[in-house]
Amino acid sequence: MPTSQPEVLISAEEIQARVVELAAQISSDYADHGELILIGVLKGAFIFLADLSRNLTIPRQIEFIAVSSYEHGSIRSGAVRLVLDVRESIEGRHVLIVEDIVDTGHTLHYLINMLKSRNPASVRTCTLVRKEHSAEVDVSVDYLVFNVGYEWSVGYGLDFAEHDRTLTYIGIVQPDDQ
Ligand code: PRP
16 A cells, blocks of 8 residues: 655646646537547546546547556556447547557557547547657657656556556656555
């Protein structure tokens, strides 16, 4: 169990302000596009998706998808594996993938290719945080809330070994603290 509260990297107020701004941008970009399908990537995107979707002013539908890209804690499995698929067909629909974090980029790269193969009208990506320096695959992030550094970020959906997901802010942990 964590022994202390993670140091604040991005406050809850800052997150909420940026989410409202981003929702306004997305609402404007997708005006006149019909219903947007927001696909949240479990588990990490569940809080971000909830807040983002409630601030949109356009017709929208919520779907979830789950993939597995890490072993327990910080040890990577390497491959990306589909664990849970969307329920609805996305053919001919506008899709926005909503992620909590883009780290190496493998997960988003996999999801973009998989969803594009289903002939949607469009696929764009939205992520809460992106680790600027750890990209291994070049993926396009259309809507980004925050860039972060090398630190291990937790909170607002992000976890370290399943801890600290429900913090209202984004904090930093040192793996040794856990
Ligand atoms: C995290 C995160 C992204 C992925 C990004 O998922 O939610 O989906 O890693 O990493 P990448 O850019 O290196 O591929 P994780 O497997 O930790 O699952 P979780 O969302 O359930 O915490």
